[in-house]
Amino acid sequence: MAAITETPEAFAQKLADIGLRNTPQREVVYGVLMKKQDHPTADEVYVRVKQEMPTISLATVYNCLEALVQCKLVRVVNFERGPTRYCPNLNPHAHFHDEATGATYDIDLPDGVLNQVNAVLPKGYDAKSIEIIFRGSAANKR
């Protein structure tokens, strides 16, 4: 299970692992993502971050999100060509996109299912990641 509260040291270490520094901006961006476990766009992250750090720029939010994605503290989710969304849930999971409301829900994926899916690949295909997106309607969720 991913730690809900990453220590500042562990956080800095994850960045250091790929040759990046820790910065106040990166901490704040990561903080807002952990605080509310949803799937905000870069713009939405920007709005939330500005409450804590009003001087941050949108470019920096993009930079920080990219840094967090690279050191695997955050995942990227895309629905069609809509704005990229950022997901702080590191557990193996799929996404359910409610087309009526636009809401996104995390769907836990047992290892068994991932293996089953991976098994459909013919010889010669080596998948580093599997992304599963459901589209439909969800009743009374969250």
Add this chain to the structure above:
Amino acid sequence: MAAITETPEAFAQKLADIGLRNTPQREVVYGVLMKKQDHPTADEVYVRVKQEMPTISLATVYNCLEALVQCKLVRVVNFERGPTRYCPNLNPHAHFHDEATGATYDIDLPDGVLNQVNAVLPKGYDAKSIEIIFRGSAANKR
């Protein structure tokens, strides 16, 4: 199994079903998609279509592709935020995206697997479609 060669009448009917007319532009766009079973972008479709119909506009290619998607003769595929790609394979299948080459491969999906995947959804979630994308590397394919 999807017909490789749709008759012009069946084609026109699929359009009529959703209240659209058949047009030469729509036929040509559909034709180039069926001819080469890959996953071209709108721009790539545009280039191919212009060989047969040099006066067609890019806007019309977008319009035609949208019409074909709506009447379910063509599917849409998106990888991250890259340009939308169009897939003429109507069988249930997943996509394998080779990150090294950028190539896209269709992966047949047996019903069993789709059911297994659908079964991970908690009560209250009703999926109208399931999209599966593999990312990795494929050796010597196609």
Add this chain to the structure above:
DNA sequence: AGAGCGAATTAGAACTATTCCAAATCCACG
């Protein structure tokens, strides 16, 4: 503490894929 220096941040310009718009064209029907 102060200087040096590469990394990070910033504001704004640039870019790209797509959609919008308004005018021209087409075409099925009467």
Add this chain to the structure above:
DNA sequence: CGTGGATTTGGAATAGTTCTAATTCGCTCT
């Protein structure tokens, strides 16, 4: 043939993201 609504067309507009170049930051070394 003439009309009217659908379709096509070229160009403008849009949205999200990336790029650029100048500034600022914050270690490290003295």
